[in-house]
Amino acid sequence: MKIHASLALLLLATACGRELPTQEEIDDAKSRVDLAVHAAHQARVALEVLGILPVYTCGEPRRTFVGRTTEGAQTKVACVTATSKAVDDSSDAVELTFPESGCSVNGHTVSGQTAFLYQGGEERMDVFADLHKLTVDGHTLQAKVGYGTCGDEKRFWTEASGALPERAGSSYSVDGRVGLRDGLPIIGGTTLVFDGPAEVSGPLGTDRITFTELQYAVGEFLPKKGQALIETAQGRRVKVDFSEVLWRLGKVEVEIDDKAPVTVPIVR
Structure with missing residues (x-):
């Protein structure tokens, strides 16, 4: 089996007219891609929480x-308790409380509480929430989310940072935006398009990452489409292509510098 796999990689490299990366380079790139995917996952989960509300x-x-938002949230997620309150003349809040035992939201177990602050209205609305009091799948959700809509600008965003759960010694920060794409719901639908810069720090150093049009099926770990460009602490470039064909297999295509692309598995 290993001989067949090696032959396939050699044929791919020959077809591309480029040198095949070494196994050491592939293993190193795979570790960095793994961290990048987990960082994007943290930010994406935060946006899925925002998607509970219309x-x-x-x-x-x-x-x-x-x-109406409180009614809509409880219709969409039966185990959440949603209440609204007036904050001042220009602001209202929607408070979401999830049971201590956990609540299933888009395939995640969520507990804790948060409040979404709505400011403005009719011609311009800005929404903000700090999600640090929520626990998702056993880990604190270290993120803020929000959007500004109406008027000349429409912007949906998340800021997430902290330790990477289950990746000891590694931390991340992501400044994410929801891509506005024709034919796709902005947020709260079954697909989410996500862009933005990020950094991941750990035993391998600090890598800079740019996510471009990562298209997620809500609740899934790997994006079905899109790209990530990783600029490593050592000055190398790792390009990651996500495709629906490889997504079904739990794999991604990785190109290290100008060497031939290879396919690697990514495990949650």
């Missing part, structure tokens, strides 16, 4: 919308 409908009075 997006503000421009032109609707803020408090009318907020009142």
Whole structure:
């Protein structure tokens, strides 16, 4: 089996007219891709929590919308308790409380509580939530999320940073944006398109990462489409291509510097 795999890689390299990376280079790249995928996963989960709530409908009075939002959240996720309250003349909040025993949200077990602050309305709405009091799959969700909509700008974002769960000694930071794509729900649907820069630090040093149009099926670990570019602490470039064909196999295509691309598995 190993002989057949090695022959396949050699044929791929020959077809591309490029040198095949060494096994050491492949193993190193795989470790870095693994950390990058886990960092994106943390930010993506935060956006899925934001997706529990409907997006503000421009032109609707803020408090009318907020009142409907609590009903919509509880319809979408039966085990969440949603309440609304007036904060001041220009702000209202929606508080979400998940049971201590955990609540299933898009394939994740969520507990704790958070509050979404709505400011403005009708011509411009800004929404913000700090999710640090939520626990997702046994780990604190170290993220903030929000959006600004109506007017000239429409922006959905997440800022996530902290230790990478189950990746001892590694930490991450992601400044993510939700891609606005024709034909896809902005947020709260079954697909999420995600872009943004990130950094991952750990035993391998600090890598800079750029995520481009990562398209996730909600609740899945690997993106089905998109790219990631990893600029390693040692000055190398690792390009990662996500495709639906490889996604079904739990794999990605990796290109190290200008060498021939190889396919590697990524385990959650």
